[in-house]
Amino acid sequence: MHKTDMVMHIDNYLGENTRRTIEKAITATRGVLHAHFNEKRPHLMLVSYDTERTSSFEVLAHMTKQQVRAERVG
Numbered sequence: 085m086h087k088t089d090m091v092m093h094i095d096n097y098l099g100e101n102t103r104r105t106i107e108k109a110i111t112a113t114r115g116v117l118h119a120h121f122n123e124k125r126p127h128l129m130l131v132s133y134d135t136e137r138t139s140s141f142e143v144l145a146h147m148t149k150q151q152v153r154a155e156r157v158g
Contacts (some may be wrong), residue, residue: 085134085136085137086110086134086136087117087132087133087134087135087148088132088135089129089130089131089132089133090091090130090132090133090143090156090158091128091129091131091156091157091158092128092129092131092143092144092147092154092156092157093125093127093128093154093155093157094121094126094127094128094129094147094152094153094154095152095153095154095155096151096152096153100126103126104119105150106119106121106129106150106152107120107121109130109146109150110129110131110143110146110147110150113138113142113143113146114137114138115133115134115135115136115137115138115142116131116132116133116134116138116143117132117133117134118130118131118132119131119132123127128157129154131143134139140156144156
């Protein structure tokens with residue numbers, strides 16, 4: 085396993101319930117170890133994932149499936 089992290093900037097305004105739903109959906113994605121929004125900056129999401137099982141492009145594709153526009157920023 086090779087763990088890495090990325091920060092995503094979310095373009096959409098999301099309420100707390102929607103953020104929690106997206107966190108659960110992204111965490112359930114193959115290869116994702118953890119996903120959570122920054123409470124002080126709710127437009128930022130940190131995702132930890134195993135690069136041997138998924139990629140940042142796949143994670144971003146799953147965000148699109150959630151009807152969310154996002155970009156990788158770090």
